[in-house]
Amino acid sequence: MATEQQLDAALETALETARRGHRGANPLVGACILDENGSLIATGYHQGAGSPHAEIDALRRLGRISRERAATLTMVVTLEPCNHTGRTGPCAAAIAQAGLGAVHYGQADDTAASGGADYLSAAGVKVSQAREASAIRELNHRWIRAKEQGRPFITVKTAQSLDGRINAPDGTSQWITSAQSRAHAHALRARVDAIVVGTNTVVHDDPRLNARAADGTALPRQPHRLVMGRRELPGTLALAFDEHWEQVRTREVHELIARASELGYGHLLIEGGATVASAFIAADLADEIYCYQAPVIIGAGDCSVNIAATRTLSDARAYRIDAFSGETLARLGPDIMLHLEPLPDN
Numbered sequence: 001m002a003t004e005q006q007l008d009a010a011l012e013t014a015l016e017t018a019r020r021g022h023r024g025a026n027p028l029v030g031a032c033i034l035d036e037n038g039s040l041i042a043t044g045y046h047q048g049a050g051s052p053h054a055e056i057d058a059l060r061r062l063g064r065i066s067r068e069r070a071a072t073l074t075m076v077v078t079l080e081p082c083n084h085t086g087r088t089g090p091c092a093a094a095i096a097q098a099g100l101g102a103v104h105y106g107q108a109d110d111t112a113a114s115g116g117a118d119y120l121s122a123a124g125v126k127v128s129q130a131r132e133a134s135a136i137r138e139l140n141h142r143w144i145r146a147k148e149q150g151r152p153f154i155t156v157k158t159a160q161s162l163d164g165r166i167n168a169p170d171g172t173s174q175w176i177t178s179a180q181s182r183a184h185a186h187a188l189r190a191r192v193d194a195i196v197v198g199t200n201t202v203v204h205d206d207p208r209l210n211a212r213a214a215d216g217t218a219l220p221r222q223p224h225r226l227v228m229g230r231r232e233l234p235g236t237l238a239l240a241f242d243e244h245w246e247q248v249r250t251r252e253v254h255e256l257i258a259r260a261s262e263l264g265y266g267h268l269l270i271e272g273g274a275t276v277a278s279a280f281i282a283a284d285l286a287d288e289i290y291c292y293q294a295p296v297i298i299g300a301g302d303c304s305v306n307i308a309a310t311r312t313l314s315d316a317r318a319y320r321i322d323a324f325s326g327e328t329l330a331r332l333g334p335d336i337m338l339h340l341e342p343l344p345d346n
Helices: 004-018 054-062 091-098 116-122 134-139 141-148 179-189 199-205 253-262 274-282
Strands: 030-034 040-045 074-079 102-107 126-129 153-160 194-198 224-228 245-248 267-272 288-293 319-321 329-332 335-342
Touching (some): 004 030, 004 074, 004 102, 004 134, 030 054, 040 054, 054 074, 054 091, 074 134, 091 116, 102 116, 102 134, 116 126, 134 141, 141 153, 153 179, 153 274, 179 288, 179 329, 179 335, 194 253, 245 253, 267 274
Parallel strands (some): 074 102, 153 288, 194 224, 194 267
Antiparallel strands (some): 030 074, 288 335, 319 335, 329 335
């Protein structure tokens, strides 16, 4: 079986592998499989909601092996294997059925999916936990906070000029950013459960809010649409092309979140306008921010974020480039895409 040093090294590899995934309703998780000599023979990671969990991905990459050999293998995973059936089945049961002899994990799962370690132990699998897992907790610190607060994971998206404007003084905004940025944003839409916009955006821009490919065709997975605000809406809306939308008549972000939770949404994308996006940022509910930055200066128009001013620079809200996921900073045509997250404990 693997030594303690080999387990530690494999956990580092699993952590790096986890970073290839996308944030959202599920945590970033990575997994490795070691042979009887402690050598790495397979890796896996969770790519996003609805896709196989990291443990299942690693088992698939391992391929078919005999039960005798499986009993000599060790799986190393950043998060305790789940014991829960959601969009996918429980990983603990899959590991036990595969016949692996041991599992070593970094962070315990305190959510509704917990209990995997106990299940595996009862099934005769040797289970151990890492002595120190601060780096793994940091990997998913905002997902953990969202779970503790009983709410969806929240992504805020903004597209802006170099001077932080989202439109010109006459209200025109199509298009500040490039076609490449818009394609990336549509792929992001396809990963979330629901998009949130304000009534002002719906009335002035009349967006469809669906996820589309570059040729305009709809992508296979589509988000639901939530319109936030009390303003009466026109009878004909582009976003009302099917029944998967509703107006949530509130200007209060927590009431919107409560309704999204009632509907079972685990990942929200806040698209705006600026008033709605700023409300989520001001309430410290932006778990990640995608900022599409175009190389243009408008000089006037609405700002992308409009929150109460800080008294001094040290009081400013601090974010960092998200180095813990598959997307950090990218060039999209002439634009730059920044993927940001709040600092831990900020």
